[in-house]
Amino acid sequence: MPSEPRRTGSKVLNRRRRVRGIHVLVAESPAASSGTGVSPLDTKTVQRYLDLLGCSDNRSCSLGNLRQLQRAHLNLIAYENVDIHLGRPPCSLNPADSVQRILQGRGGAYCYVQNGALAALLVSLGYDISLHSCAVSEDEADLSERGNHMAIVVHGYPVPNVAPDGQWVVDVGLGDGPKYPFPLQAQQWSDTPFTYSLEPRPYGWRFKHDQQGSFVGFNLEVSPLARGVCCFEENHKSLWTAEDSSFVKTLVLQRRAENFTITLRGCFLTRIDSSGKQVEHVLSKDEFFATMSRHFFINESRFTELERSQLWSRTYTAHKSRQQSLEANSSD
16 A cells, blocks of 8 residues: 555545546535535444444544455445345334444444444544445346445545545445545556456446456446435335345345355355355354354344244245245246
């Protein structure tokens, strides 16, 4: 990594820029975070959040500290949709509520909650940020998925030949995305166990995941800027409740560790590291909850005994149904 750059002022040029695989608006007026609708947290909450991440002394703004915050968040707070499969109503997208949800051990949920909480922490520490609507999709030309993901861009940390405009995508809501912030510049980079790329397109930019990753890629819009996490309420409700939502259909938990990713999708536990992919079946209730605790730091106290039974029954029933369908198709 190049030597630590000095943070530039809070100006953000009002011009459009291309960054591999993403649409990005680069501003140059007041601080980028001023239009996000994200309010600073109180001092005590900031310290509790930093303590949870193991970054207690990480209060100053720098690219190095930003990298540490993203890395710690991904390693400690799982991406998951457990509450959806417990039949709980859509959670609040207020960033302050998302922070409390995480601090109280109620889970990190998915992108709007994870990135919303981190955005609140970053604003509280003094980082200039902007929020951006994204579309995770297999077909990059498919605009129907617009807004099914939200990302953060941090402004003000230029690195010559790496990030000349000082803009870095910060994202803890992808499940198995990059461990560290990445600059809005066309590039391909290795981040064990994956290789990612960012490529220019006529519509903006396309982030491409590794072939072993859990999704193909996403488009990131940077103009217009999202004026708050509340802009994604409609998408959030659909992802949480719609019958055709992948989050409703299948339980998923993911964690991005230092040199591997681990995913529980239904009853399949998959680990991907530099040696390849290993898959195990989780076929008992006790093993299921032990796996959630051991690999994803989900405390069993989060569930009542009835909820434990309901969650396992729903997950295992869906697993058996899928297996029967696969067997039927293979025999045709």
